[in-house]
Amino acid sequence: LAEIVKALYGLFLFSRLHPSATSLFDRSVDGFWKSLFAAVLVLPPHVLMTMRIVQDAPDTAAYGFGDGLTDLLIYIIVWLAYPVLMIPVTRVIGRHERFLDYIVPYNWAMVPVGYLLGVVTFLGTFGYVTRDTEINLFIIAYAVVALFLAELARRQLQVGPFLAFGVVMLDITFNVVV
Numbered sequence: 001l002a003e004i005v006k007a008l009y010g011l012f013l014f015s016r017l018h019p020s021a022t023s024l025f026d027r028s029v030d031g032f033w034k035s036l037f038a039a040v041l042v043l044p045p046h047v048l049m050t051m052r053i054v055q056d057a058p059d060t061a062a063y064g065f066g067d068g069l070t071d072l073l074i075y076i077i078v079w080l081a082y083p084v085l086m087i088p089v090t091r092v093i094g095r096h097e098r099f100l101d102y103i104v105p106y107n108w109a110m111v112p113v114g115y116l117l118g119v120v121t122f123l124g125t126f127g128y129v130t131r132d133t134e135i136n137l138f139i140i141a142y143a144v145v146a147l148f149l150a151e152l153a154r155r156q157l158q159v160g161p162f163l164a165f166g167v168v169m170l171d172i173t174f175n176v177v178v
Helices: 002-015 029-035 038-056 065-092 096-125 131-157 161-177
Strands: none
Touching: 002 096, 002 131, 029 096, 038 065, 038 096, 065 096, 065 161, 096 131, 131 161
16 A cells, blocks of 8 residues: 555656656566556556447447456556567667666556546546547547656656657557557
8 A cells, every 4th residue: 555655646746747756666676566556456447448438339249258358358468568568669769777767657657547537437428528528538638648658758768758759659559459
């Protein structure tokens, strides 16, 4: 619990451009494995978003246990594969020594990102906003998330803004493909 609170507070400070924000993350190999617990924390909004996608899908087939298991396995694969993908990427861009400095805060950043997207999904799913408003909120949320993740990549990998944006585009492309 202390690690979670510390990491989330570090993200808050990071969003405020506080210079000591990074010191609140355990950027060791052990800290990396602990940061994967964020996947457990993000699972509830992910399930809600999956339910919304299923709700919006054409009624060609019922969503069953096997589909849920497949979605869960894809979720786990994405959480484990993105760091594996980023190892050679950081080597190619000459920032391999900064890998843990980037991936640990990135993993923890998925908690507020997941809940932001989950709130938008919740509002749309339960009729608090219209479908058009939900779509517009998603566009805004994804833009904010992309900017935040680009800043995270820029600062933690110590790269320029264009390369940081490229890292974010790789992340988005990877998630869509998987």
